[in-house]
Amino acid sequence: MLMWVLGVLIFVVGLLFSIAWHELGHLSTAKLFGIRVPQYMVGFGKTVWSTRRGETEYGLKAIPFGGYIRMIGMFPPGADGRITKRSSSPWRTMIEDARSASYEELQPGDETRMFYTRAPWKRVIVMFAGPGMNLILAIGLFLTLFMGIGVTRTTPTIATVNECVVPVGEKTDTCKPDAEKSPANAAGLRAGDTVLAFGGVKIHDYTQLQGLIRDSAGKHVEIDVRHQDGTLATLPADIKANTLAAIDKDGYPIKGKTVTAGFLGITPAMGVHHMSFGESTDEMARLAGHGVESLAQLPGKIPGLWHAVVDGAPRDQDSPVGMIGAARLGGDVFAADLPLSVQLTVFVQMLAYLNFMLFLFNMLPLLPLDGGHIAGALWESLRRGLAKVLRRPDPGPFDVARLMPVAYVVAGVFICFTGLVMAADIVNPVRLN
Known part of the structure; x- marks a missing residue:
C-alpha cells in the first residue's frame, strides 16, 4: 500500500510539473512580447499558496488538475468601444462577461500591453507556447526512455x-x-x-x-x-x-x-x-499516429465509459483515463512486483504520453482551448491580409469574444466527458495489465 501511495504522489508531482511547464510557455512568451500577466496559477479552486514577483502573482491552488495564466485584454472592446454589458440576451451576456473579465485588472498604462493589441503572429506564439512546452517535454522524456533507459x-x-x-x-x-x-x-x-x-x-x-x-x-x-x-x-x-x-x-x-x-x-x-536516434524518431512518429487516432476515437468511447460506470461493465484496457485514473496507474506501477528499471520505464512512458496528449488536445481549434485562440489569430491575419491585397479598409482585430457561446458549449461537453471519465476512474478503474 505504501508503494502504491508513493507511486500516486510521484505521478501527481509529475503532473503538476507538466502543468506548470505548460503555463510557463504562455507566461514567458507573453512577457517577452510585453503583455501584462497578473496571475500564474497551477491548479484550480482555492489558493493554497501564492507570492508576488513584480507585477505577477504566482501560486498553487487546491485542485491539481489544470492551471492558467491571466493576461489582460484577451478580447478587443466591442464595436462601440465599450466593455460592459449592453444586452439582456443570454448569448450577448456570455460575450460581454468574457470581455469584461479580460479587463478586470486593467491599470493606467496598460492600453498598449493588452493581448489583443499584439500582432497575430505574436498571439499565435503565446498560445502555442503552452502546448509546445508539453510537446518539448514529451520528446525529451521519450528520447530519455528510448535512448537512455531503454525499452x-x-x-x-x-x-x-x-x-x-x-x-x-x-x-x-x-x-x-x-x-x-x-x-x-x-x-x-x-x-x-x-x-x-x-x-x-x-x-x-x-x-x-x-x-x-x-x-x-x-x-x-x-x-x-x-x-x-x-x-x-x-x-x-x-x-x-x-x-x-x-x-x-x-x-x-x-x-x-x-x-x-x-x-x-x-x-x-x-x-x-536501447534505440538509436533514428529508431527513436520512428517510434515517436508511430506513437504520434496512435495519439491522433485515440483523440479521434474519443466520442466512440463514451458508451463504454457509461456502461462501465452505470452497469459495472468490464472496462476496456484502451478506455480513456483522466488524471485520477492516470494517478492510480502510477500507483499500480510502483506497487507491482517489477524490477525498478521496468517501473521507471513504464512511469516515464506514461508521463511522456500524457504530455503528448496534452499537446494534441490543446491544439484542437476550439475555444476555450489554446488552439481556438490560435485559430482566431490566424483568421484575423488572413482577413487583414486579404483586405490589404484587395485595398479595402483594415477590418481590425477579430473579436474572439463573439465565439464565447460556442466556447461555453464546448466547455460544457468537456466537463461532462471529464466527469464521466472521473467517475469511471473511481468506480471501475483501468488496472495495470
Whole structure:
C-alpha cells in the first residue's frame, strides 16, 4: 500500500510539473512580447499558496488538475468601444462577461500591453507556447526512455516452447491426449535458443520473426539457432496452421479478432533495447499516429465509459483515463512486483504520453482551448491580409469574444466527458495489465 501511495504522489508531482511547464510557455512568451500577466496559477479552486514577483502573482491552488495564466485584454472592446454589458440576451451576456473579465485588472498604462493589441503572429506564439512546452517535454522524456533507459521488447530468444498445438484462448501448459506436438517441440527447439535465421532470412527482431512464422502456414522451413551454450544448429520445422489472435501493423493483438496463420509454438523472451536516434524518431512518429487516432476515437468511447460506470461493465484496457485514473496507474506501477528499471520505464512512458496528449488536445481549434485562440489569430491575419491585397479598409482585430457561446458549449461537453471519465476512474478503474 505504501508503494502504491508513493507511486500516486510521484505521478501527481509529475503532473503538476507538466502543468506548470505548460503555463510557463504562455507566461514567458507573453512577457517577452510585453503583455501584462497578473496571475500564474497551477491548479484550480482555492489558493493554497501564492507570492508576488513584480507585477505577477504566482501560486498553487487546491485542485491539481489544470492551471492558467491571466493576461489582460484577451478580447478587443466591442464595436462601440465599450466593455460592459449592453444586452439582456443570454448569448450577448456570455460575450460581454468574457470581455469584461479580460479587463478586470486593467491599470493606467496598460492600453498598449493588452493581448489583443499584439500582432497575430505574436498571439499565435503565446498560445502555442503552452502546448509546445508539453510537446518539448514529451520528446525529451521519450528520447530519455528510448535512448537512455531503454525499452523492454520481445527478442528472438525463446523463453518457452509449447508442447502441443494450442488454439488462441486455450491453456498453453496443458495438452490433450490427442494433441499434436507443436512444430517447435517436434523440431527440438528449447528455451534459451536464439533464432538467427528463419527459412534463410536473417532475423533482426521478434516482430520480423513473428511475421515470417505467420506467413509460413503449411511450409517446411529450416531454422538457424544459437543454443545457450553457444553452439549453432539448423533445425527443420513444419509450420502448422492454427487459430491465432489477429495482430495490428505494430505486432499488438487486436481484441476479439482471430485469424488462421502459421504457428511454431514459442514464446519470446523479453530484453532491454536501447534505440538509436533514428529508431527513436520512428517510434515517436508511430506513437504520434496512435495519439491522433485515440483523440479521434474519443466520442466512440463514451458508451463504454457509461456502461462501465452505470452497469459495472468490464472496462476496456484502451478506455480513456483522466488524471485520477492516470494517478492510480502510477500507483499500480510502483506497487507491482517489477524490477525498478521496468517501473521507471513504464512511469516515464506514461508521463511522456500524457504530455503528448496534452499537446494534441490543446491544439484542437476550439475555444476555450489554446488552439481556438490560435485559430482566431490566424483568421484575423488572413482577413487583414486579404483586405490589404484587395485595398479595402483594415477590418481590425477579430473579436474572439463573439465565439464565447460556442466556447461555453464546448466547455460544457468537456466537463461532462471529464466527469464521466472521473467517475469511471473511481468506480471501475483501468488496472495495470
